[in-house]
Amino acid sequence: MYLPKFTPVQSRFAASVGATIFLLFLLYSLNHPAVAYAEATGATRPEAGPNILGRQEEGQTPLVLGNNAPMSQPIVAGQIQFWRVDKNTIDGPAGRQGLQLPSSTGDNSSAPAADDEEREGLRKRQAGKTIYITVTTCGQPVYNGSESESDEAVPPQLSVYASQSPDNTRPGPDSDDEQESVVLDGGYGLIELDDDETVMIGVSAPNTTLFTGEWNYQIAVSIDAPFHRSLSQTPNLHFVDADTRAALLITDDLTTAQSNESSFADWMALDPPPYGMFVYPASLRSIGGVQNSYCGLRMLQGGLFTNLENSVNQNIAVTTDRGLGGKPKEQFYVTGLNASSEYVGILAQQPRLANASLSSDIGSGGTVWRSVQFSTKSMDNCALMYNLTFCSEVAYAVPTNPERFSTRDGLPELAQIYDNYAQSMYQYFNYSLQQIPCNTSETSAYSLVRDCDSCARAYKTWLCAVTIPRCEDYTNPAAWLKPRNVGQPFPNGSTTSIVPGFAESQQILAQAVATNSSRSLVIDEQISPGPYKEVLPCKDLCYDLVQSCPAALQFSCPTPGKGLEDSYGERSDNSGNLSCSYLGAAFFLSASPTIHVPWGLFALATLSALLLLFA
Numbered sequence: 001m002y003l004p005k006f007t008p009v010q011s012r013f014a015a016s017v018g019a020t021i022f023l024l025f026l027l028y029s030l031n032h033p034a035v036a037y038a039e040a041t042g043a044t045r046p047e048a049g050p051n052i053l054g055r056q057e058e059g060q061t062p063l064v065l066g067n068n069a070p071m072s073q074p075i076v077a078g079q080i081q082f083w084r085v086d087k088n089t090i091d092g093p094a095g096r097q098g099l100q101l102p103s104s105t106g107d108n109s110s111a112p113a114a115d116d117e118e119r120e121g122l123r124k125r126q127a128g129k130t131i132y133i134t135v136t137t138c139g140q141p142v143y144n145g146s147e148s149e150s151d152e153a154v155p156p157q158l159s160v161y162a163s164q165s166p167d168n169t170r171p172g173p174d175s176d177d178e179q180e181s182v183v184l185d186g187g188y189g190l191i192e193l194d195d196d197e198t199v200m201i202g203v204s205a206p207n208t209t210l211f212t213g214e215w216n217y218q219i220a221v222s223i224d225a226p227f228h229r230s231l232s233q234t235p236n237l238h239f240v241d242a243d244t245r246a247a248l249l250i251t252d253d254l255t256t257a258q259s260n261e262s263s264f265a266d267w268m269a270l271d272p273p274p275y276g277m278f279v280y281p282a283s284l285r286s287i288g289g290v291q292n293s294y295c296g297l298r299m300l301q302g303g304l305f306t307n308l309e310n311s312v313n314q315n316i317a318v319t320t321d322r323g324l325g326g327k328p329k330e331q332f333y334v335t336g337l338n339a340s341s342e343y344v345g346i347l348a349q350q351p352r353l354a355n356a357s358l359s360s361d362i363g364s365g366g367t368v369w370r371s372v373q374f375s376t377k378s379m380d381n382c383a384l385m386y387n388l389t390f391c392s393e394v395a396y397a398v399p400t401n402p403e404r405f406s407t408r409d410g411l412p413e414l415a416q417i418y419d420n421y422a423q424s425m426y427q428y429f430n431y432s433l434q435q436i437p438c439n440t441s442e443t444s445a446y447s448l449v450r451d452c453d454s455c456a457r458a459y460k461t462w463l464c465a466v467t468i469p470r471c472e473d474y475t476n477p478a479a480w481l482k483p484r485n486v487g488q489p490f491p492n493g494s495t496t497s498i499v500p501g502f503a504e505s506q507q508i509l510a511q512a513v514a515t516n517s518s519r520s521l522v523i524d525e526q527i528s529p530g531p532y533k534e535v536l537p538c539k540d541l542c543y544d545l546v547q548s549c550p551a552a553l554q555f556s557c558p559t560p561g562k563g564l565e566d567s568y569g570e571r572s573d574n575s576g577n578l579s580c581s582y583l584g585a586a587f588f589l590s591a592s593p594t595i596h597v598p599w600g601l602f603a604l605a606t607l608s609a610l611l612l613l614f615a
């Protein structure tokens, strides 16, 4: 919890400070008893606008900023407000280090939780004194036009001007003297200055007639590191999958540490997990004005918060080492979404303090990362499922039957059906594997590099991906999707004839067994999901299985042109399309497992691997 520091100069501006407190109060009051003090001052929102404009015209005395001490102010269109950072602040003592996250690497030598942009800041910091000025938009004026869906409805941005020249004590749009300036981007602006002279700052609001009301912004100066951070170049959040009401998103690896290193366990043990997430409807145009501002995202109406201060809903954030690479990641399960809707998810770290009873720490103003857009499904016979016991890496939408399995309690029965089935199939394999001489000397073992453990691992990975199909809307037209159960009714009794444009191809698909059934009988008998489309498992899962296991097990994959395309999908490049299913898959993940497949293996193809599955 941070509060502004008041200096004598500011006492003239009781109204402004009142606004500051009001804003902070809004931000933090609900869960933060410390704010009761602000309430006790009886401060109310001042009449903004003309009042302040009048002062500006008679020449506003700049407000004074301290090191790492944020201040908040309302500002109206066309107005400019001035701030000052005194030399004794710039030459003053460094701020206090706040809470540190565990190391992002395995060894202890590097800075904690550093990403590229932070490392860059660190480098600059070490090179000499830098003054960081950050301004974030907390509140925006309201659009007063008729095109509320268009870009015109995105509130325009504030600008910041900074000068260290005695000749330019009022930096701003009308000043011709030397000054640094930046237009806020998504409600965030950063200016870095390298001189240790007194700094004059101007914050100006654009002229506009399309919007009514005022902006609120927070400004902070630091000689240590940017107080507010926007890592908008860093895509640290990935969309995994969604159904009609929930979505699963996951961060990048939190650390590169090996599982036996201390920071691995430190990340896994963090409670609550380190980051939170905002989800807003993508149609909300005003998000464009604050998407890089923690404060702005926090104040906007109509969002769903996960693991952030004052989250009031049932969304879940956990640290998990599931997924690619098996490193700690943070996973978000967001519920309460609408079907067929587009959303924006934004990873954030809320302002945090080592000791809530003291004022602010270095960099404690909140951090946001680049936003990720995703959409929910339109049909309710695909349900997001994760947290299985045996197929623990499964985390995507699977065929379901909403009439039989209620989404209310997280689908435990549905998960049981899939998980039990996969596990029982694994038992057959386990028996077979025990007939194979795995643990003999290296020369008689079937492979010098692979052993039965890697065979068992490859089998499990393949088995879970193949027995638990990844489900997509039946109406999704993407070419790589395989229609299933085409001739069957939807759980609610409708048939695929209700789907526009599908009529002719329907007939043919309904007759073929492959497209009028699921991959396994269990799904059709125990779940009866009706028509859906399947993201086929990636073919490299099959190749990896064949390569990893002893020939005596007689695994092989179907040949291209003779069944491969019907059973397996092909990975696309690192694009927005997920054209085949693999465990740990997420959109726009650059890391994919490196599987080198000798093409000669393809010739081995029979359907035995599939036969084993359907046996």
Ligand SMILES: *[C@@H]1O[C@H](CO)[C@@H](O)[C@H](O)[C@H]1NC(C)=O
Binding pocket: 107, 108, 262
């Ligand atoms: C690394 O840090 C952990 C605690 O975070 C400590 O226990 C360990 O001894 C350190 N290792 C080295 C090599 O400094």
Ligand SMILES: *[C@@H]1O[C@H](CO)[C@@H](O)[C@H](O)[C@H]1NC(C)=O
Binding pocket: 144, 209, 212
């Ligand atoms: C909205 O704009 C119109 C014309 O631009 C103006 O007449 C009206 O007063 C504005 N509404 C508000 C609430 O300011």
Ligand SMILES: *[C@@H]1O[C@H](CO)[C@@H](O)[C@H](O)[C@H]1NC(C)=O
Binding pocket: 078, 079, 173, 174, 204, 205, 206, 207
């Ligand atoms: C707003 O308009 C006034 C008068 O036209 C002008 O002096 C001022 O510079 C403008 N402000 C901005 C931020 O453009």
Ligand SMILES: *[C@@H]1O[C@H](CO)[C@@H](O)[C@H](O)[C@H]1NC(C)=O
Binding pocket: 258, 260, 261
């Ligand atoms: C972790 O395990 C790897 C090999 O698995 C080993 O090389 C390394 O020394 C181990 N590190 C620690 C800190 O035990």
Ligand SMILES: *[C@@H]1O[C@H](CO)[C@@H](O)[C@H](O)[C@H]1NC(C)=O
Binding pocket: 281, 302, 304, 336, 337, 338, 341
């Ligand atoms: C869902 O839709 C309803 C009705 O249109 C709307 O009021 C609500 O805000 C939407 N919720 C989300 C999270 O999009």
Ligand SMILES: *[C@@H]1O[C@H](CO)[C@@H](O)[C@H](O)[C@H]1NC(C)=O
Binding pocket: 355, 356, 357, 358
């Ligand atoms: C927080 O700061 C206060 C005031 O300096 C101090 O009394 C208290 O012990 C500190 N708490 C912690 C957990 O460090």
Ligand SMILES: *[C@@H]1O[C@H](CO)[C@@H](O)[C@H](O)[C@H]1NC(C)=O
Binding pocket: 378, 379, 380, 381, 490, 491, 492, 493, 494
């Ligand atoms: C039945 O379910 C399908 C698929 O979810 C949906 O498109 C259709 O509108 C539903 N029909 C009725 C009458 O609810």
Ligand SMILES: *[C@@H]1O[C@H](CO)[C@@H](O)[C@H](O)[C@H]1NC(C)=O
Binding pocket: 316, 318, 387, 389, 410
């Ligand atoms: C995951 O499953 C375990 C037990 O199977 C349960 O205790 C836990 O609450 C589940 N977690 C979530 C997030 O559903």
Ligand SMILES: *[C@@H]1O[C@H](CO)[C@@H](O)[C@H](O)[C@H]1NC(C)=O
Binding pocket: 426, 427, 430
């Ligand atoms: C495979 O069989 C062995 C021996 O019966 C057993 O110890 C092991 O737990 C089985 N593995 C699985 C995953 O069921």
Ligand SMILES: *[C@@H]1O[C@H](CO)[C@@H](O)[C@H](O)[C@H]1NC(C)=O
Binding pocket: 433, 434, 438, 439, 452
């Ligand atoms: C092979 O040997 C290792 C250790 O000696 C043992 O853990 C593993 O279970 C054995 N595998 C089989 C299939 O017997």
Ligand SMILES: *[C@@H]1O[C@H](CO)[C@@H](O)[C@H](O)[C@H]1NC(C)=O
Binding pocket: 477, 478, 479, 575, 576, 577
């Ligand atoms: C994803 O697939 C669609 C076809 O369904 C295609 O139009 C689009 O270009 C693909 N996107 C990328 C990034 O490859």
Ligand SMILES: *[C@@H]1O[C@H](CO)[C@@H](O)[C@H](O)[C@H]1NC(C)=O
Binding pocket: 486, 487, 488, 510, 511, 516
């Ligand atoms: C598709 O499968 C369903 C259920 O097995 C069956 O009732 C229906 O007759 C099949 N459709 C065709 C065209 O074969």
